[in-house]
Amino acid sequence: MTTKAPSSSPRRAGQRLSWRNPSVRSAVYQGLLLALVAAAAWYLLSNTLANLAQRNISSGFGFLGREAGFAIGETPIAYTPADTYGRAILVGLLNTLRVSVVCIVVATLLGTLLGMARLSHNWLIARLAGVYIEFVRNVPLLLQLFFWYAIITESTPGPRQALNPLPGVFLSNRGLKLPGLQGDALDWIAGGLALAVLLSVLLWHGARKMRLRSGKPLPVLRIAATLLLALPLAGWWFSGAALALDMPHLRGFNFQGGISLSPEFAALTMGLVVYTSAFIAEVVRSGVQSVSRGQWEAAQALGLSRGRTLRLVILPQALRVIVPPMTSQFLNVTKNSSLAVAIGYPDIVSVVNTTLNQTGQAVEGIMIIMAAYLAVSLAIALLMNWYNRRIALVER
Structure with missing residues (x-):
């Protein structure tokens, strides 16, 4: 004769929703904290927008497309005051x-x-x-x-x-002021140098794994030095050697040309x-x-x-x-x-x-x-x- 176990699912469901359940308390506390953070963020944002509107200051990032109108002393890329x-x-x-x-x-x-x-x-x-x-x-x-x-x-x-x-x-x-290089070959030289660095890193990882497997070391430093020298030279040669030395020279109250630090x-x-x-x-x-x-x-x-x-x-x-x-x-x-x-x-x-x-x-x-x-x-x-x-x- 088999006896049927009494069902306890309603009781367990009540226990799961009880305040004594740590999971329930944790969820409530996290929800309250999230609501508090959202309310604080909404208050700060709305207050800022209201103050800007009161002072007739437009908001948004549309100004990024307008003309800047000011010069910058050091520009790693081309820039003029007419840019945005x-x-x-x-x-x-x-x-x-x-x-x-x-x-x-x-x-x-x-x-x-x-x-x-x-x-x-x-x-x-x-x-x-x-x-x-x-x-x-x-x-x-x-x-x-x-x-x-x-x-x-x-x-x-x-x-x-x-x-x-x-x-x-x-x-x-x-x-x-230092002498600089100019010409179309610079892009080729930079590409060769980047490729040499990438190959050197891959070579170092491969040599490390090979040394762990077989115990035989590779002359990583010599090979990497050869790559760092040969690949930029190869880029210079493929570009047709379009490279010139730009020497700084005094003109007026300052120097022109070359590289400036x-x-x-x-x-x-x-x-x-x-x-x-x-x-x-x-x-x-x-x-x-x-x-x-x-x-x-x-x-x-x-x-x-x-x-x-x-x-x-x-x-x-x-x-x-x-x-x-x-x-x-x-x-x-x-x-x-x-x-x-x-x-x-x-x-x-x-x-x-x-x-x-x-x-x-x-x-x-x-x-x-x-x-x-x-x-x-x-x-x-x-x-x-x-x-x-x-x-x-x-x-x-």
């Missing part, structure tokens, strides 16, 4: 990206050297590196920017008395590199010290020199500790570049400030700046997180 506000803001964004990339690369190299110097067995080198790091980290970045800008602009002569250490190289208070760009680069390298040095030092002493002793027992031990044994393990805080330093470089407005470098903040002063579109201008820095920061974070996952230890 949208193109002017693009120029400012490219200037921000240019200085950020240069500073990230140089600050990483300098910071790594300083971090290694801090760990040196030489007492003088270790103490000098420590004094540099502690001094630079505790001086405000804005003050350092003013210092470098004053040094560059006040300690160099005018264009007519410019220093000429090498043929075609002039240093004055207007900046550094402005004092503002130089001061901003120096300030960001010096400031950020001190923080990166501490990141590198802590990462190296996180590797156990036994790794050093095992490498020395195998007969490896200190340099090879550091390069082949210690740094690959320290990278797993170094990369996360290093990502924060790269993000700080990009965000700190907004201080460029204080010394007159035309980054995106400076260009948007000029734009909103002319158009009155303050809200839209701030939104553009926020979106630009958010996009750049997210791109850096995604790239560094991908690299961090690549080097992370895989548990078996």
Whole structure:
């Protein structure tokens, strides 16, 4: 004889909808929080639109298509005052990206050297590196920017008395002038260089897998150096050698032609590199010290020199500790570049400030700046997180 179990589905349904159920309480709290955030956003938006309408200020991004009417000192792409506000803001964004990339690369190299110097067995080198790091980290970045800008602009002569250490190289208070290249071959050379970098990266990954499988190393550095030299030359040859050297020359009160590095760009680069390298040095030092002493002793027992031990044994393990805080330093470089407005470098903040002063579109201008820095920061974070996952230890 079988007995039928009593049905408990109504009771269970009541329990699922009871306030004692943690899931129900969690859903209610999250719904209330979401409604509160939506109400706050609606209030701020409606209040802003009402204030703009009261002052007869039109909203929207239609001003981006209007003529800008102001010049920009440094333009990585073609730009004239007759171009639109949208193109002017693009120029400012490219200037921000240019200085950020240069500073990230140089600050990483300098910071790594300083971090290694801090760990040196030489007492003088270790103490000098420590004094540099502690001094630079505790001086405000804005003050350092003013210092470098004053040094560059006040300690160099005018264009007519410019220093000429090498043929075609002039240093004055207007900046550094260098010989440049011009011609149709530049696109081919740039394409060859980009292809060489891509092939070098693929070669490095392939050589690493081959070394793990068979233990046979490949001369990656020699092959990569050959590619970096041969492919740009091949691009130059295929283009018909349409390339000419553009030498800077004095005309009036300034130089014409060649490549120009402005004092503002130089001061901003120096300030960001010096400031950020001190923080990166501490990141590198802590990462190296996180590797156990036994790794050093095992490498020395195998007969490896200190340099090879550091390069082949210690740094690959320290990278797993170094990369996360290093990502924060790269993000700080990009965000700190907004201080460029204080010394007159035309980054995106400076260009948007000029734009909103002319158009009155303050809200839209701030939104553009926020979106630009958010996009750049997210791109850096995604790239560094991908690299961090690549080097992370895989548990078996």
